[in-house]
Amino acid sequence: MKEIAIYGKGGIGKSMLASNISAALAVQGRKVLQIGCDPKHDSTRLLMHGQRITTVLDYIRDTAMLDQKPDDILFHGFAGTGCIEAGGPKPGVGCAGRGIITAFELLDRFHIKESYDTVLYDVLGDVVCGGFAVPIRREYANEIFIVTSGEYMSIYAANNILRGIANYDTDTPRIAGVIYNSRNVSGELERVRKFADAVSLPVFASVPRSEAFAECERENMTLIEASHQSPDSTADIFRDIAKRIIEGTPHYSASPLTDEELESLIMGTVFYENSEDATADKSSIDQAGQPAGASMLAPEPDVSSAAGSRKNAALADLLSKNVIRDEPLHGCAFNGAVCMSVHIRDAMVLMHSPKSCAYISWQTVSSTGRRALYERGTLLPSSLLPAMEATDMDESDMVFGGTDKLFDKVQEILARKDSPKALIVVSACPAGIIGDDIDRVKALSTPDRPVITVKADGNLSGDYLQGMLMAYTSLAEQIIDPAVKREPDTVNIVFEKVVIKNAESNFSVVRSFLDAMGIKVNCRFLYNTTYESVRRFCSADLNLLAYKDYTGNILERFFTEKYGSEFFDMQFPVGYEETEEWIRGIAEHFGKHEQAEKLISENSEKYFDRIKELRPVLSGKKLFIVTYNHELDWILRAALDCGMEIVKIGILNFSQDEGFRTSIPEAADIDVVEDYDPEQRVHDIEQLKPDIILGNYTTEKIEHKAIFDTIPMCPDVGFFSGLDLVERWSGLVETGTEGEWREDRKLFDKYYA
Numbered sequence: 001m002k003e004i005a006i007y008g009k010g011g012i013g014k015s016m017l018a019s020n021i022s023a024a025l026a027v028q029g030r031k032v033l034q035i036g037c038d039p040k041h042d043s044t045r046l047l048m049h050g051q052r053i054t055t056v057l058d059y060i061r062d063t064a065m066l067d068q069k070p071d072d073i074l075f076h077g078f079a080g081t082g083c084i085e086a087g088g089p090k091p092g093v094g095c096a097g098r099g100i101i102t103a104f105e106l107l108d109r110f111h112i113k114e115s116y117d118t119v120l121y122d123v124l125g126d127v128v129c130g131g132f133a134v135p136i137r138r139e140y141a142n143e144i145f146i147v148t149s150g151e152y153m154s155i156y157a158a159n160n161i162l163r164g165i166a167n168y169d170t171d172t173p174r175i176a177g178v179i180y181n182s183r184n185v186s187g188e189l190e191r192v193r194k195f196a197d198a199v200s201l202p203v204f205a206s207v208p209r210s211e212a213f214a215e216c217e218r219e220n221m222t223l224i225e226a227s228h229q230s231p232d233s234t235a236d237i238f239r240d241i242a243k244r245i246i247e248g249t250p251h252y253s254a255s256p257l258t259d260e261e262l263e264s265l266i267m268g269t270v271f272y273e274n275s276e277d278a279t280a281d282k283s284s285i286d287q288a289g290q291p292a293g294a295s296m297l298a299p300e301p302d303v304s305s306a307a308g309s310r311k312n313a314a315l316a317d318l319l320s321k322n323v324i325r326d327e328p329l330h331g332c333a334f335n336g337a338v339c340m341s342v343h344i345r346d347a348m349v350l351m352h353s354p355k356s357c358a359y360i361s362w363q364t365v366s367s368t369g370r371r372a373l374y375e376r377g378t379l380l381p382s383s384l385l386p387a388m389e390a391t392d393m394d395e396s397d398m399v400f401g402g403t404d405k406l407f408d409k410v411q412e413i414l415a416r417k418d419s420p421k422a423l424i425v426v427s428a429c430p431a432g433i434i435g436d437d438i439d440r441v442k443a444l445s446t447p448d449r450p451v452i453t454v455k456a457d458g459n460l461s462g463d464y465l466q467g468m469l470m471a472y473t474s475l476a477e478q479i480i481d482p483a484v485k486r487e488p489d490t491v492n493i494v495f496e497k498v499v500i501k502n503a504e505s506n507f508s509v510v511r512s513f514l515d516a517m518g519i520k521v522n523c524r525f526l527y528n529t530t531y532e533s534v535r536r537f538c539s540a541d542l543n544l545l546a547y548k549d550y551t552g553n554i555l556e557r558f559f560t561e562k563y564g565s566e567f568f569d570m571q572f573p574v575g576y577e578e579t580e581e582w583i584r585g586i587a588e589h590f591g592k593h594e595q596a597e598k599l600i601s602e603n604s605e606k607y608f609d610r611i612k613e614l615r616p617v618l619s620g621k622k623l624f625i626v627t628y629n630h631e632l633d634w635i636l637r638a639a640l641d642c643g644m645e646i647v648k649i650g651i652l653n654f655s656q657d658e659g660f661r662t663s664i665p666e667a668a669d670i671d672v673v674e675d676y677d678p679e680q681r682v683h684d685i686e687q688l689k690p691d692i693i694l695g696n697y698t699t700e701k702i703e704h705k706a707i708f709d710t711i712p713m714c715p716d717v718g719f720f721s722g723l724d725l726v727e728r729w730s731g732l733v734e735t736g737t738e739g740e741w742r743e744d745r746k747l748f749d750k751y752y753a
């Protein structure tokens, strides 16, 4: 089977040529199928005598898969030619290239081509993206013609098409030549010949500009058909093309020019890279039909480079480490953004995504809830039937664009009786790939039902953390009212980690301290919060970071720069000493010294009462620690207060944190090994014979009997974080369960269940 691709810039008469070639081939006895691959879908109009036929893509969109039949998209035109139009989206939406791929998949599924001996693809060559390049893939075209006029942009497109072909052709040449279609522009034949010579292709045929074409357009027929009634010499050109195609014609390889070579060849200009002289010699531009002085190829001056670099610097401040370091992505930005947005519990998250992406995010949100239920017997409101819906983008939306569907869905949600306080639209990869502008739906906002967008675009933007950052900043910018005045004795809590199991209990501890000092919490940004509390973010006189790590620091900088927010300089306190310092610091800011001292003294009493009870059991016990945690004062303080001996600390460094940090004076006497070799642990255990081994991971089988316990990466906050851990060892020592740590189930049943 002969499969011929005819590529050329849109609007230069390519479909007219293709239809006449098809007609001429059919008249000479070939069974011809013409497939129009241009969203304009008028390739076969002359063969069909003006009838606009159903396009494949419209058909796929409107017809259920099981109802689809080949006869619904295959039409029959002049001389029995088969006619198919791929179709495509409206300009400015969707992805026409993806449309070509989708249409070809259906044609292959129906085996339509098998009834023909010649297939002719009429393809738009302005953009040779992966979709429009499908016909030049090896499994399709085995002969390619490039149509061009003598206008510069037409030749530019022809050269781009050659580049596309060069990407696919490695061995067998497939290009039959250039078909020159005259536009009556001065000097154009010379330019086409120069171009053809430069890319080592023959000018296969020259089609003059003729009134006969306009006449045929009016009559809705090809020149070949019309010439049956009144012979025309131009029709003979197509008969000759058809004859040579049938007889077989030599093929050539693609040897495209660089942009500079093309400009120099066609415009006669000298290319000066980054030079003020770049527009110096453009004498032939007018002749080529371009405006004088306008270079199509010279690089545009970077007049905004200073602003650009500032923008990049600002952007870098809001990037996750994965994205900055170009590391493998952990999760996707869509998922991260959804999982944060859902924490505004009176809003609804509308995922502009396929079902599969929505399912993954729903699982992430609800599984956090299920785990909380299992471990703590509680369920976050955001995890209990999370307010999430999706537009369920499908193949049609990828082709035609998904914004219409998004508009419909947003309107439908806002019209509900129980519509949410706000609607947060988050975009997934497919929406980003086809360029759906989700911001347009903000126009549907009403004063009491705002529509907010997070253009996460899945992994196009980055990883889960990047999505979190995008949600934090986008939601803040669209919801926070900067005009809200600060209120006395009010704080926001910023950056509680949504996936850790002690987030809620840690908040309870912190709130109990704040309550005792008469300080109220306005907003938990973003954890189990409300739209109104986020809107009133600026009412907080002070902001308390739950975690002062990479992300916490980004958020602090963001809020400080954007809203002039004031942040307390400590994160949530872990252990006795930090908690004491944290409470005093807060009290200092709000003038709550009396309440703070009362709080500290009450807890100090409890702390030392408990230490008194533990000392007899733990005093003299040897503790060995190997950990990724680099701040251990909360454990060391409690262990030392109980009289334990810390025999060694092995610090495991990793990309996000390095170096052991302590403010406990007695720690100076402890053997601390930085960059500890995990292989050394078994040996150290045998040597040091610790009573308690503390780490983040279980160890190989060790003969030495000891209690093994793990250090949580996100410890409990408050006075008793270390003490609770130490108390657990005391329980194990007292019950003589050394060594039983290997039997997790037994321990779990005994102490947790």
Ligand code: SF4
Residues within 6 Å of the ligand: 332, 333, 334, 335, 353, 356, 357, 360, 428, 429, 430, 457, 458, 459
């Ligand atoms: S990476 Fe893209 S396709 Fe995959 S779940 Fe995320 S948004 Fe969906």
